[in-house]
Amino acid sequence: MCFGWLAFGIFTHNSRSFLATHVSACMSVVNLFTKISRGVLRLTVLTALLLGMLMGSRVVGQTLLVDQAYTLLKQGELDKSRQAIDIAVEHPSTAESAKAWYLRSYIYQQLAEQQADSARSLRHVSITSARHCLEIDTQAQFTQDCQSLITHAYTSFLNEAIAALNNQKFREVLPALQPIVESNGELAQAYRPEAFFYYGYAQLQLNKEEDARQYLYDALQAGYQDALIYEVEVRHRIVSGQYDSARWYLSQGRRQFPKDANLHIAELNFLMQQESYQEAEQSVKQYLEYNPSNVEGLLLAGTIYEKLLSTEKSDSSYFIKQKKVYERILQINPNHVQANYNLGIAYYNRGVTLVNGAAQNYEIDIVQFNQLLERCSGLFLSALPYLKKVNQLDNTNVNALKALQGVYYNINDYEQYNHVKEKLQKL
Amino acid sequence: MMRGLLLLMFLLLSGPCIQAQSLDEYPKTQNQIHTVYLYNFSRYFVWPTAVKQEFIIGVMGEHSILEELNKVADTKTVSGNPISVRTYQNPQEIDANCHIVFIPHENSYWLSEVLSATNDKPVLVVSCKPGLGQFGSLLNFVADQGKITFEINEEAIQGRDLKFAQQLKAIGLTL
Numbered sequence: 001m002c003f004g005w006l007a008f009g010i011f012t013h014n015s016r017s018f019l020a021t022h023v024s025a026c027m028s029v030v031n032l033f034t035k036i037s038r039g040v041l042r043l044t045v046l047t048a049l050l051l052g053m054l055m056g057s058r059v060v061g062q063t064l065l066v067d068q069a070y071t072l073l074k075q076g077e078l079d080k081s082r083q084a085i086d087i088a089v090e091h092p093s094t095a096e097s098a099k100a101w102y103l104r105s106y107i108y109q110q111l112a113e114q115q116a117d118s119a120r121s122l123r124h125v126s127i128t129s130a131r132h133c134l135e136i137d138t139q140a141q142f143t144q145d146c147q148s149l150i151t152h153a154y155t156s157f158l159n160e161a162i163a164a165l166n167n168q169k170f171r172e173v174l175p176a177l178q179p180i181v182e183s184n185g186e187l188a189q190a191y192r193p194e195a196f197f198y199y200g201y202a203q204l205q206l207n208k209e210e211d212a213r214q215y216l217y218d219a220l221q222a223g224y225q226d227a228l229i230y231e232v233e234v235r236h237r238i239v240s241g242q243y244d245s246a247r248w249y250l251s252q253g254r255r256q257f258p259k260d261a262n263l264h265i266a267e268l269n270f271l272m273q274q275e276s277y278q279e280a281e282q283s284v285k286q287y288l289e290y291n292p293s294n295v296e297g298l299l300l301a302g303t304i305y306e307k308l309l310s311t312e313k314s315d316s317s318y319f320i321k322q323k324k325v326y327e328r329i330l331q332i333n334p335n336h337v338q339a340n341y342n343l344g345i346a347y348y349n350r351g352v353t354l355v356n357g358a359a360q361n362y363e364i365d366i367v368q369f370n371q372l373l374e375r376c377s378g379l380f381l382s383a384l385p386y387l388k389k390v391n392q393l394d395n396t397n398v399n400a401l402k403a404l405q406g407v408y409y410n411i412n413d414y415e416q417y418n419h420v421k422e423k424l425q426k427l
Numbered sequence: 428m429m430r431g432l433l434l435l436m437f438l439l440l441s442g443p444c445i446q447a448q449s450l451d452e453y454p455k456t457q458n459q460i461h462t463v464y465l466y467n468f469s470r471y472f473v474w475p476t477a478v479k480q481e482f483i484i485g486v487m488g489e490h491s492i493l494e495e496l497n498k499v500a501d502t503k504t505v506s507g508n509p510i511s512v513r514t515y516q517n518p519q520e521i522d523a524n525c526h527i528v529f530i531p532h533e534n535s536y537w538l539s540e541v542l543s544a545t546n547d548k549p550v551l552v553v554s555c556k557p558g559l560g561q562f563g564s565l566l567n568f569v570a571d572q573g574k575i576t577f578e579i580n581e582e583a584i585q586g587r588d589l590k591f592a593q594q595l596k597a598i599g600l601t602l
Binding site: 351352355356358359362363364366367369370373374376377378380381402405406409410411412413414 | 453454456457459460462463464466467470471495499502503532555556557568569570572573574575576594595597598
């Protein structure tokens, strides 16, 4: 109590007009004292005097302060209004006044609107004041208003978090959402699903994947739906070896968000990881129908065709499909290193596969074998420009050089072979 | 929402880069091609005397082609006779009844000595370096527009009393 008054005295030291205007009984004393005293103890004496006067008429004084806070609020004097209401809610005579707490909540909410730097803590006071008002307001005079103030504060917290997300200031998202995420209050419930999601998303961006997953999962449990939640859940379950539940989350997520590209990619990765290449082929076909120019999707398709080709070596249709997706990427970006490399290697691998296949049958007709070698050399020669391009784009790419070395060796171009070999040795 | 990070994580999980089948084993492919040809030469060539007991394929020096040739020897025969694959460290080691001597590209320097050592014998000397056909090698693997084929030195072949099927002429390069 004393501390509260003392603090008030200090606060009002530079704003005596506030007291003079609103506590007329004190005003004359203050003015008088100001006139007669210029010493260093002025403040202490002033405070003691004020205290003494107000102690004599406590109820009147504090009720006056509540009213005064309201008047100041109406006049736009928010800081002074706050000072008055803070004293009022501390004083025994008005500490249990629902009106005082409601007013305090409102004043702090207004302050939060004006003072962006400390908005978060001001909003927090607004919420706790409104909550206290709800507790003591037996007449339910301020119930609706307090609820509005609390929901307004939560909305502001959420908006602040969304603004931070949009500006990619992910660290600022977490404290903005904390009051909602940590609240068990009934009014917070409506905000929690969205808040959980944004909280989890921000943590994901901050590379706190495990924490992120927990909040995203909570969002889902609270009824929030977003494809990202399924993606993260699927990824977590793949990493932890829970493949059946990963598949379940994928099917649920894909049903809810059939056109979500990232979730589709997650499904493709899952199928690849499970070596379900036939299913992956169907899935990637659908993905490319929706996203015909998505380079990542095209690359993934190429990898799927490569896997199918390695299990069905005789089925050249996969080689043709693989070739097409890489050519499509190179139409989009002729300097795409990965696509150039993959296409070069696809040609090279096809040549090697054909020779390996023929070598299983030593009694192959020599004319047929010659024809097959013609196809192989055609494939090796086709690989060359793409592998050369990779080397041109990145002359330290060891794999591209090794592939070039292999191609030159197999077309018996020993001059170029030795040239590449030297480059490799230097690297 | 920016979700590039997650997409990247997923892509890294599978890796969009395809792997070459044999970046470090590229000689294997050529060895397989040479082996198929060498085995088929045993079928398309006729030696003056019938193969007795075994068909000998010799290789000059240690070389990775031996692995492929041994695979053939394990599963195939020539006119019902087993194939014996041998390694010669110098031309003097070449067996008198050797049928084919293969000189790998890396060991091409042995050619003239191999030709001298087998001069009076029906030994099919096969090399694989451009120009060695002109230099007296009976058959010489070369690349023609990237395709592995072989040069046929008819004169040298006839000089060794060897005969070959005309199909070889259709696919090889006659000097």
